[in-house]
Amino acid sequence: GQNIDQPTEMTATEGAIVQINCTYQTSGFNGLFWYQQHAGEAPTFLSYNVLDGLEEKGRFSSFLSRSKGYSYLLLKELQMKDSASYLCAVRALRSYNTDKLIFGTGTRLQVFP
Amino acid sequence: DTAVSQTPKYLVTQMGNDKSIKCEQNLGHDTMYWYKQDSKKFLKIMFSYNNKELIINETVPNRFSPKSPDKAHLNLHINSLELGDSAVYFCASSQGPPAYEQYFGPGTRLTVT
Numbered sequence: 001g002q003n004i005d006q007p008t009e010m011t012a013t014e015g016a017i018v019q020i021n022c023t024y025q026t027s028g029f030n031g032l033f034w035y036q037q038h039a040g041e042a043p044t045f046l047s048y049n050v051l052d053g054l055e056e057k058g059r060f061s062s063f064l065s066r067s068k069g070y071s072y073l074l075l076k077e078l079q080m081k082d083s084a085s086y087l088c089a090v091r092a093l094r095s096y097n098t099d100k101l102i103f104g105t106g107t108r109l110q111v112f113p
Numbered sequence: 114d115t116a117v118s119q120t121p122k123y124l125v126t127q128m129g130n131d132k133s134i135k136c137e138q139n140l141g142h143d144t145m146y147w148y149k150q151d152s153k154k155f156l157k158i159m160f161s162y163n164n165k166e167l168i169i170n171e172t173v174p175n176r177f178s179p180k181s182p183d184k185a186h187l188n189l190h191i192n193s194l195e196l197g198d199s200a201v202y203f204c205a206s207s208q209g210p211p212a213y214e215q216y217f218g219p220g221t222r223l224t225v226t
Binding site for chain 2: 044048085087100101103
């Protein structure tokens with residue numbers, strides 16, 4: 001089966017660091033994405049991990065451990081505009097032409113002053 | 114210079130009606146998708162087209178019929194609308210299979226009364 005788990009909600013303070021975890025169980029794993037979605041808007045790409053380790057991109061970093069079926073998104077120096085939902089999505093490989101993204105339910109992050 | 118556009122943005126209709134949502138991308142991508150995001154914000158793939166060919170059909174009711182007249186356009190027609198069809202429908206595109214970073218349109222909020 002395929003299952004992706006994320007916390008439903010998190011809160012943090014402006015300027016702080018927050019870590020959003022994602023655990024997954026899926027067959028044909030071929031990478032993991034993080035997307036950001038502000039309320040009423042479209043999801044936008046944040047990061048992609050296919051190998052184990054940490055990928056850093058400015059204030060955002062993403063980590064993957066394939067053996068543990070685990071990823072996290074780390075947000076540093078939080079800003080009010082970081083208040084959004086963060087979607088973990090696993091790329092499930094079926095065949096060369098038909099891989100697809102399976103999304104978790106998302107983590108709603110609220111940043112307070 | 115919109116990358117992925119959808120029309121309409123809002124759609125309110127009665128049960129039993131037939132409606133269409135249009136999507137266009139100007140990114141030169143080969144692959145396009147339809148996703149449904151329900152009231153719990155769960156984003157689930159419905160269909161995927163690569164160069165006008167259907168490559169993913171995720172057990173969506175036959176009332177939903179996608180059509181891709183060319184690789185820049187992917188439309189979604191829904192027959193006999195039901196209350197449970199109320200959701201936000203997102204179109205997305207990516208450069209060639211296998212799917213990598215997906216660019217999402219602004220979404221169409223469908224409300225069936």
